[in-house]
Amino acid sequence: MKKDWPLWEVFVRSKNGLEHRHFGSLHATDAVMALENARDVYTRRNEGVSIWVVESKYITASNPSENGELFEPAKSKVYRHPTFYKLPDELKHM
Amino acid sequence: MTENEIKNLEEIFEARIARDEKIEPKDWMPEKYRKSNIRQISQHAHSEVVGMLPEGNWITRAPSLRRKVALLAKVQDEAGHGLYLYSAAETLGISREEMYEQLHSGKAKYSSIFNYPAVTWADMGTIGWLVDGAAIINQVALCSTSFGPYARAMVRICKEESFHQRQGYEILLTLCRGTQEQKAMAQDALNRWWWPSLMMFGPIDAESPNTEQSMKWKLKRKTNDELRQQFIDQTVPQAEILGITIPDPDLKWNEEKKQYDFGEIDWDEFWQVVKGHGPCNKERMDARVSAWEEGNWVRDAAMAYAEKQHDKKLKDVG
Numbered sequence: 443m444k445k446d447w448p449l450w451e452v453f454v455r456s457k458n459g460l461e462h463r464h465f466g467s468l469h470a471t472d473a474v475m476a477l478e479n480a481r482d483v484y485t486r487r488n489e490g491v492s493i494w495v496v497e498s499k500y501i502t503a504s505n506p507s508e509n510g511e512l513f514e515p516a517k518s519k520v521y522r523h524p525t526f527y528k529l530p531d532e533l534k535h536m
Numbered sequence: 537m538t539e540n541e542i543k544n545l546e547e548i549f550e551a552r553i554a555r556d557e558k559i560e561p562k563d564w565m566p567e568k569y570r571k572s573n574i575r576q577i578s579q580h581a582h583s584e585v586v587g588m589l590p591e592g593n594w595i596t597r598a599p600s601l602r603r604k605v606a607l608l609a610k611v612q613d614e615a616g617h618g619l620y621l622y623s624a625a626e627t628l629g630i631s632r633e634e635m636y637e638q639l640h641s642g643k644a645k646y647s648s649i650f651n652y653p654a655v656t657w658a659d660m661g662t663i664g665w666l667v668d669g670a671a672i673i674n675q676v677a678l679c680s681t682s683f684g685p686y687a688r689a690m691v692r693i694c695k696e697e698s699f700h701q702r703q704g705y706e707i708l709l710t711l712c713r714g715t716q717e718q719k720a721m722a723q724d725a726l727n728r729w730w731w732p733s734l735m736m737f738g739p740i741d742a743e744s745p746n747t748e749q750s751m752k753w754k755l756k757r758k759t760n761d762e763l764r765q766q767f768i769d770q771t772v773p774q775a776e777i778l779g780i781t782i783p784d785p786d787l788k789w790n791e792e793k794k795q796y797d798f799g800e801i802d803w804d805e806f807w808q809v810v811k812g813h814g815p816c817n818k819e820r821m822d823a824r825v826s827a828w829e830e831g832n833w834v835r836d837a838a839m840a841y842a843e844k845q846h847d848k849k850l851k852d853v854g
Contacts (some may be wrong), residue, residue: 445836445839446631446632446633447835447838447839449626465624466620466623466689467626468619468623469632471838471839471841471842472842472845474831475838475842482612483616483619483620486566486609486612486616486696487696495633503562505562506560506562506563506564507561514658
């Protein structure tokens, strides 16, 4: 019965007020061990105040080969940006 | 995929590299780029892991508590650096177990420097100063490597590594300002580690089989010879501050080139060690393999426990 330890992704909040950011991954048998290992591997120098771990297999990622269909339509929608709207110079702070 | 489609993808890939775009794990990449990255990143990871062995022996022998906590922290960092790097390599589709197997079977290499013995306390100082110093030069250049996960691991490693070199230099500084015997111990360590440290940058460019392609793909950002020269120019003044002599009679400042000229490296020795005939190759691999094998039951037990807990939870819910 030989079983490899599953892979986990580690997210760390570096300080309150900031979001959790992906820091890397590691192997662990369960969530408790993943948290403990994440603390040792990714926060040896006060890099964080909170850690999330999630087993890598639960992450669904978009495929870069479909980036065209996914992301290009947004490029033509310039009216979503404030600079699209022409306003007189006298108007300050808008 | 047809041949034309692959050619098209290769062109897009080369153009992205030329624009200095990073390549991420799920992006299309030539098979050879994937393999080169796996080779380079896993060997780098193996070097971190094997690199703990010469120092581990000195943790219990450190001359003071201050030195002991520093050395412990340094060795723990090296374990961490190995883990960052293994994770980066895993994003390319190789498993952790496969990489360990390659290390243990001798198929994958690690830095030859760790096949030299660390026989005195001055060696701990010299390893930090020269070996970590050389590693930092290599790694700073790799922070801008083209594969995203590798570059990110390098940035983190570089941030952590500068303490390693400083703690080593401080050990030597203390010895060099101590008794005659202590200074002689520092000199002896420099004599033994200087040439192997220069070999850490690998064969000269003309004889480095992977350099050209690695430079083209921006896997490597500087050549072996460039990095070696940078290391020498940076290290000579540091030896002067210590007041010990670099064991190279041909070492001298070249005013015209604004760099140091240096003597011939013994490449026969380098290849001997790479091929497994260095002073400690066998000892290092034996230590590594036995740690892995003797830890086997612990890994299995932890996995079995996790599965049991998981099943119990499901049953409780059901």
